[in-house]
Amino acid sequence: MKPWIQLGTAQIPNDGGVLTLRQRDQEFSISLSGPRGELMNSRRFNSEQQLSVLGCAHLKNREHARVLVGGMGMGYTLAAALEAVPSSAEVMVADLIPEVVEWNRGPLGNCAGRPLDDARVSVHIGDVAELLTKGDARYDAVLLDVDNGPEGLTHSDNNWLYSVEGTSSIFSSLASGGVLAVWSAGPDSMYVGRLKKAGFQVKVETVRERPGKGARHTIFVARKMAARRVKKSR
Template sequence: MPFPAEPTEPVVVDRARGVSGGELVLRRVGADYEIISNGVFLMDTRDGRSEREMVRACLRALPGGRTDLRVLVGGLGVGFSAAEALARSEVALVRVVEVEPRVIAWHSGPLGEVAGRPTDDPRCRITCADLVEWLDTAEEVFDAVCLDIDNGPDWTVVEGNERLYGPPGLDRLARITAPRGVVAFWSAMPAPDFAALLERRFGAVEEVRVPVRRGDPDVVYLVRPDREG
């Protein structure tokens, strides 16, 4: 007797009022999960290559030989970025800043199972806060700063997230980046105007394109705020 096919219609697992306004929904489609904000798709668990590559590229750009790296991950999401950082033995601490408490809670359930439960790792520290506001008072410094906020600089769904990608936000990021450290920005599409802003602010910009199933590639932009390091 053949097994029934996996359902392809989305099934709502949970929904909540997001702290930044609008509705936040976790949906299951077959074996995968999607996060929807205000009716707009944010991310899913189907692939994760570009989120992982963001972390890999950021760590590759650091000087070698360290075993005590401190990593900031902006946005927990489905957990792939945090999991990739925690998979590296040279990483001593991963600070994850996530604005939505419900997203953090989902990692005690289905999202945690898919991502390998990164939030259970003793090196992982979760902070529930708006990243831009948290940066205003942050006293920590990080060797690698990996930012996957919203859909990137040119497609923000949540009002206020664009603050991260303007000059004041870049100044905040530079302040919490250690000497010779690297900042990585994930984007759901090429963002040439943002790349030009990064070049004006930080000098050289490295661009990593990651092919996706459909449409434009995801893009990771890498900068070194400490240009003399």
């Protein structure tokens, strides 16, 4: 078996640890220093794709749809989102770590078909939370894969996204009928409760890391229902 070759490292802000990109033949791996180890692998990405499939299912025919992808990863979530939306859509991907974006422009690019080259894509280098605190109801879908989910966080700064305050801010950032889809390593009933408290209608889906096999992951699909019009009595 061929040995792993280290291609690059990146420091996560606020002492969040060090990310390392490695390659072995045509396989790529991104790992985090410490006990967490490998975060993602180019051979296991079905659940990242399903995040977009489930989160963008309502946008197939939505002209000028706006989608926010939180977390660049290896590009699979972004690529699947681009496949799910029309040519008129705008898709922004946000990542805190500039090196991860550069890896996707370079050695990782071919894994997901170089989605960053798509003219519909714009990139925000910084915390995705910066884009979710404006409350401007601009997004038709928000797809979050920035950590291990509501539990088992690898970076404490991500706590806000799953808090009551963060969940309410995301609700306000979505247009009527918009969907928040969140990738998680496992289920979390308390997070479902927070989503419902914010006003979302919630479904919980279980997906596999490979089609039909591998570890089971969770996708929270939360919809901001359109406000009902109340008929005035005469």
